[in-house]
Amino acid sequence: MATTTHSTGTSGSSDSRAVGRLRGAVPQGTLYRGREGMWSWVAHRITGLLIFVFLLVHVLDTSLVRVSPEAYNAVIETYKNPVVGLGEAGLVGAVLFHAFNGIRVMLVDFWSQGPRFHRQMFWAVGAIWVVLMVPFLVRHLANVFGG
Amino acid sequence: MTAPLVEAPRSTPYRRATSRRSNYEMYSWLFMRLSGAVLVVLVIGHLFVNLMVGDGISALDFGFVAGKWASPFWQVWDLAMLWLAMIHGSNGVRTIINDYAERDMTRIVLKTFVAVALVFTIVLGTLVIFTFEPCPVGADGALLPAAAEFCSA
Numbered sequence: 001m002a003t004t005t006h007s008t009g010t011s012g013s014s015d016s017r018a019v020g021r022l023r024g025a026v027p028q029g030t031l032y033r034g035r036e037g038m039w040s041w042v043a044h045r046i047t048g049l050l051i052f053v054f055l056l057v058h059v060l061d062t063s064l065v066r067v068s069p070e071a072y073n074a075v076i077e078t079y080k081n082p083v084v085g086l087g088e089a090g091l092v093g094a095v096l097f098h099a100f101n102g103i104r105v106m107l108v109d110f111w112s113q114g115p116r117f118h119r120q121m122f123w124a125v126g127a128i129w130v131v132l133m134v135p136f137l138v139r140h141l142a143n144v145f146g147g
Numbered sequence: 148m149t150a151p152l153v154e155a156p157r158s159t160p161y162r163r164a165t166s167r168r169s170n171y172e173m174y175s176w177l178f179m180r181l182s183g184a185v186l187v188v189l190v191i192g193h194l195f196v197n198l199m200v201g202d203g204i205s206a207l208d209f210g211f212v213a214g215k216w217a218s219p220f221w222q223v224w225d226l227a228m229l230w231l232a233m234i235h236g237s238n239g240v241r242t243i244i245n246d247y248a249e250r251d252m253t254r255i256v257l258k259t260f261v262a263v264a265l266v267f268t269i270v271l272g273t274l275v276i277f278t279f280e281p282c283p284v285g286a287d288g289a290l291l292p293a294a295a296e297f298c299s300a
Contacts (some may be wrong), residue, residue: 045243052236056264059229059272062212066275069209069283069291076207088204095190102183110178136199143203 007039036122053089083143090139096132098101100125173239182235189228210296213281216298222276229272237265 033036047145078084104121108114114121174189198204199212215221240261248254282298290298 003197011282013187013251045239048239050235052240054250056268059233059268063275064270065209065212065216069213072209072212080205085204092194092210099187099191103187106184108179117221131233143205144229 012099036119040101040104040122040125043097044105047098050094051091051098057062082144085140088144089140092130092136093139098130100128179235179238181233186228186231186235189224189231193222193228213279214297216276216279217281226273226276229276230269233265233269237261240244 059071064075064136101122104118104125107121108118197207216225241258244254244257244261248257285291
């Protein structure tokens, strides 16, 4: 299973609790373990897919600079409204999570202590995300709603 | 009474990994991590310069793009970002398709879509970066009105 690294908990206490809960029950055949490991993996997939779809559109619209300056400016003008502005904020949020959770995945894979601290690193990713999103949102939302 | 003849297990030479097997998935896994590390720098730098510096997103127009791509630095930056992000993203979507699409034909069709999008987007983006004209002129040889301000200076 490709996802073992990310979804396997290492804490003995949570494992014994899980066993206690499942004692006597028929195994359901799922490998999803919940908590930080699984949810970071789920969020990594969703944000990755979202960024990929955006990237295709982003290359297409930027390619309009090769058609004519007017064509490019006309399309960019249609993006300058609050709905797209909020979408851009969500996209930046997705990119920042994917970037820093990606670093966490690399640390889990390559750093000898990575699997041990994967939960703490998940919350560190969340903290870095908040620290970067706050100044970005102040700047970006002022641009979007300030006119 | 003679015992029935039982073939010795693995009577033919047995190896877990034959030389015919490729390491494709290992290199794919490694590429995701190496390209991901580079993309963190390229993409966050891209977002910072385009959304945070100066007037941010509201400054975005043809002149802004022209000003960046007049410099080989940003051409190389954006070219590297285009190739790495498209291959990284396509490979990620390939993994997702392999995980969730159970029928062979569904996987083949979806992965073909991804491959077509990958080749089309990389070729288009690369051509645009290399053939871009920051100061475009009309049929009469005059600078187009929406061209970057630095062209007329």
